Amino acid sequence: MIRSFLTMPKTPSLTFENQPIRxxxxxTEETWYFSVIDVVAVLTGSTNPRDYWFKMKIRVKNEDGLQxxxxxxxxxxxSSDGKKYATDCANVQSLLxxxxxxxxxxxxxxxxxxxxxxxxxxxxxxxxxRSLDRAREYWQQxxxxxxxxxxxxxxxxxxxxxxxYWKQHEITKEDEYAILTNIIHQEWSGVTVQKHKAMKGLKxxxxxxHMNEAELIFTALAELSTRQIAESVDxxxxxENAEAGRKGGKIAKSARMELEEKTGKxxxxxxxxxxxKKSKKQAVKSDKNEEH
Numbered sequence: 001m002i003r004s005f006l007t008m009p010k011t012p013s014l015t016f017e018n019q020p021i022r023x024x025x026x027x028t029e030e031t032w033y034f035s036v037i038d039v040v041a042v043l044t045g046s047t048n049p050r051d052y053w054f055k056m057k058i059r060v061k062n063e064d065g066l067q068x069x070x071x072x073x074x075x076x077x078x079s080s081d082g083k084k085y086a087t088d089c090a091n092v093q094s095l096l097x098x099x100x101x102x103x104x105x106x107x108x109x110x111x112x113x114x115x116x117x118x119x120x121x122x123x124x125x126x127x128x129x130r131s132l133d134r135a136r137e138y139w140q141q142x143x144x145x146x147x148x149x150x151x152x153x154x155x156x157x158x159x160x161x162x163x164x165y166w167k168q169h170e171i172t173k174e175d176e177y178a179i180l181t182n183i184i185h186q187e188w189s190g191v192t193v194q195k196h197k198a199m200k201g202l203k204x205x206x207x208x209x210h211m212n213e214a215e216l217i218f219t220a221l222a223e224l225s226t227r228q229i230a231e232s233v234d235x236x237x238x239x240e241n242a243e244a245g246r247k248g249g250k251i252a253k254s255a256r257m258e259l260e261e262k263t264g265k266x267x268x269x270x271x272x273x274x275x276x277k278k279s280k281k282q283a284v285k286s287d288k289n290e291e292h
Contacts, residue, residue, distance in 0.1 A: 016042050016113050017106075022077045024089060033089035034114075035077055036098060043104040053088070060101050068098060076174075082203050142273065151213055155220040162227045169236045176238055180245050187249025188222040188256060189215075189268045200272040210272040214259075218267060222252035 014021045019042045022035040040056070041049035057068045071094035076084040090098060092114055099107050132153065139149045163177065171177065182193050189196060197207050208216065226248025229235075235244045256267050 016110060022087070024075045024077060031091050033073060033075055033091055034095055036072060036088040036090055036095070039095060039099070039110070040102065043099065043102050043106050043110060056101060064101075068101070071097060080203070144273070148213055148216075151216045151220075152208065155208065155216045155223075158220045158224050158227075162223045165227050165230060166241060169230070169234075169241065171238065171241060179238070180241055183242050183245040184222050184226055184249045185219070187246050188218055188252035190253070191268060196268065199268070199270040201270070201274060202272065205274075210274070212269065212271050214267045215269075218252045218256050221255060222249045224248075225251040 014023060019038075021038045021042065024033045025031070026033060037049050037053055040046065040053050044052055046052040060066050060068050069088070072088040072090050074086045075089045077087045077089070079085050095114065096111065099111065104110075135153065136149055139152065144152070166177065166180065171180065185191075185193050185196070191199070193207060197203075197205075200207070200210050202210060208219065211219065226245050229247050230241055230244035233240070233244070235241045260267060
């Protein structure tokens with residue numbers, strides 16, 4: 001099954017006028033939910049959007065008798081500290097109603113942006129090839145090589161097949177997917193997902209988007225091996241799938257160690273695709289130029 005690479009992740013962020021909007025895709029409903037706090041921040045420019053949203057709910061209830069909270073779902077989204085917190089989220093229809101109560105000159109442009117996001121998702125579902133083309137174009141714009149792009153996309157397809165298997169064999173909770181993924185990753189790489197992200201200086205970014213070619217290949221080998229082992233014994237539930245994950249990860253670990261022995265180079269590294277940080281001297285110079 002081919003899936004969207006730009007829209008299928010569970011908790012990706014989009015940007016509106018360079019400001020992040022966190023979102024969550026509910027596969028059962030086939031619906032996107034957006035962080036209300038992020039939308040409030042974008043539309044109002046408030047330094048405390050959480051407080052603005054709290055007071056806004058009271059105001060709308062007093063004025064219109066409408067409980068805005070009933071339009072929302074509490075979903076756990078990643079915060080800037082890397083942890084997940086319950087956050088008010090709304091689908092497109094509910095978000096449009098909420099926006100009506102926010103006086104902002106950005107409201108109309110945001111509505112148009114929101115409509116396009118929804119349209120792109122529908123188009124991707126009806127035309128998978130379009131999703132692949134969009135993904136390839138995105139990575140090209142990020143300066144990735146064709147070889148890297150091909151490996152990233154093949155690895156994602158391997159990942160999708162594994163998660164499909166899990167879903168059909170009593171793995172249903174988001175944290176269960178994360179636990180199994182970490183078991184496989186730690187087994188083949190020797191480090192946890194969080195440790196690997198820390199090595200690369202990542203916070204909320206997707207680890208796989210910052211892997212080198214070898215890391216992508218060994219991740220795919222570990223997940224392919226895990227699925228095939230699980231299928232061979234009809235692994236069901238957490239315990240059996242965790243065992244399959246350890247065995248699949250071990251296969252990739254053996255291959256990694258053999259390659260490292262032959263080349264003298266480590267596969268797991270701190271390399272990333274983050275933009276270079278400005279030095280303090282450059283930052284000061286930039287600030288002075290802005291003043292003039």
